[in-house]
Amino acid sequence: xxxxxxxxxxxxxxxxxxxxxxxxxxxxxxxxxxxxxxxxxxxxxxxxxxxxxxxxxxxxxxxxxxxxxxxxxxxxxxxxxxxxxxxxxxxxxxxxxxxxxxxxxx
Numbered sequence: 001x002x003x004x005x006x007x008x009x010x011x012x013x014x015x016x017x018x019x020x021x022x023x024x025x026x027x028x029x030x031x032x033x034x035x036x037x038x039x040x041x042x043x044x045x046x047x048x049x050x051x052x053x054x055x056x057x058x059x060x061x062x063x064x065x066x067x068x069x070x071x072x073x074x075x076x077x078x079x080x081x082x083x084x085x086x087x088x089x090x091x092x093x094x095x096x097x098x099x100x101x102x103x104x105x106x
């Protein structure tokens with residue numbers, strides 16, 4: 001069995017799937033998803049995220065770095081601090097649709 005979609009052009013290739021699956025992998029981690037959901041409300045600093053989620057500052061920073069690399073979050077300077085916010089609402093929509101699907105099956 002082949003791992004590419006050369007047999008069916010309607011299917012995405014592995015290289016097309018990788019970035020999408022990287023996002024699914026990231027948002028499947030509870031801490032990362034909680035960070036996304038928290039900063040979807042309004043931008044927050046690392047310290048504020050740390051306090052609200054009771055996660056170490058180094059863990060929050062690491063998670064934010066990963067989420068920034070995937071273009072899921074962005075940062076903006078507010079005074080002397082960097083505040084983080086969701087880049088757009090797509091990942092929130094994915095979460096909400098998945099949650100709705102789960103609740104329908106319950």
